[in-house]
Amino acid sequence: MHFVKAKAILSSRNGMNLYRGCTHGCIYCDSRSKCYQMDHEFTDICVKENAISLLEEALKKKRRKCMIATGSMSDPYMSLEKELEYTRKALMVIEKYGFGVTLITKSNLVLRDIDILKRINSKAKAVVQMTLTTADDNLCKIIEPNVCPTSLRVEALKKLNLEGISTVVWLSPILPFINDTKSNILRVIEMCHEANVKGIICFGMGLTLREGNREYYYKKLDKHFPALKEQYIKRYKDSYNVPSPNEKALLELFHERCDAYGMMHNNDDIFKYLEEYEEKESQLTLF
Template identity: 60%
Template sequence: MHFVDAKGILSSKNGMNIYRGCSHGCIYCDSRSTCYNMSHAFEDIEVKQNAPQLLEKALRSKRKKCMIGTGSMSDPYMPAEAELKLTRRCLELIEQYQFGATVLTKSDMILRDADLLASINEQQKAVVQMTMTTYDDDLCRIVEPNVCPTSRRFEVLMEMKRLGIPTVVWLSPFLPYINDTEDNLKGLLDYCAEAGVKGIVCFGIGMTLRDGNREYLYSALDRRFEGLSQRYRREYGNSYEIVSPEHGRLMSIFNDFCEKYGIIHDFNECFSYLNELPEKYQQLTLF
């Protein structure tokens, strides 16, 4: 882990990454891709130590309230956050300046900040996004080895439901011949229905591979799934989109399930919901 003073914190779409790199060890992680031009080892996490100061300056300068997002590239609740509390300090500023917040994570550490998220949601709008890939916890510990298992993430969703904080689940990725099964999908969907999630983001039954994360995945497959990397090479070569043979059948199950339970499942509609701040809060800035 190393510390830097960043020049800016918010993207043009009001997203922020307080950390760069990750220690979760997910075997499929797209953020390892060389196209992101990371100049340090992925596990040597870069900490933007001045993130709260930069965020406060950015919030003060905005003429309209909006949703502030975090977690798209690096999880805001890595183990280092327990001590550094940069994510919490940023949420405190979002609450103070009465903006909305949406947080994407795989970690149960978000429960530490449930009080802040509930307060933000009462004033404006807060959405907790949780990635869930693997219903079987033993398999989850192989695919995502250094973060809490899916059953614990389900408990997080249930706590958010109790607090009245809306949730969106990312069902992604599905690795061919590993977690692209009907039992896995149905188990995850049952979790979503019980937790009363607002939406599910699912780009299909498959994954993407770029230079950098492809090599890391294949190395992990060689260690834990004998012969599978060779099968990937034969069937997919250097393709960017890796589509499961089960895509059509499982997506039909997914769509039918979401329709039955009234869960938003068009990903464009999900993103619109995540980015939308109710108009009444926009109007507060006029006074």
């Protein structure tokens, strides 16, 4: 890893990334794409050393409370977070100024910070978003090798729910000829139901490939799924969107099953929920 001084930390939509790059090693990661113009090796994590002070200054200046989001490009709970604790420090700043938070991760390390998340949630709103791709831990270790398997993520979702923290799952990506099966989709949705997940975000049954992440993905296909790369090239050529041949049936199954379990599955509704700041009555009584 290496350290840089950032000029700003919050985007116009109140999103932030404390780190740049990732060590999870997911074979499909879009953040590897050249369009993001990363000027260092993807696994040589760029740490924004002044991120916490920048965040504090930004929140001090805000006239209205809102949700602060993190994890869109780099997982806030990579292994180096155990040592650096930038995410924990950022959560403490968010709590200090009474903002809400939502974060996206694949790691059960989020449970380390459940104390702060609960305090944020008592005043505003804290939502943890967890990515799930496969119900099979063995397959998970192949396609997402350096992060905890699905079973541990689901256990984390259950523990968060028990502490009153809402959760949302990203069912993404679904890799053609790998995890695009009816049994996998059904089991992942069942796991979400068992964990009392509020909603599941799904943009389709497939993945996206572009320069940078396509080459890395194909290299991993050659290693773990021999001959599958040729099938991809023949079917998809250089397409950005790479849908499963079973997409229509799987999407119908997805929406049907989510309805049956009473889970949100309209992306617009879920994003609206994630963006809505909620000030709890217990905080209002302080003033």
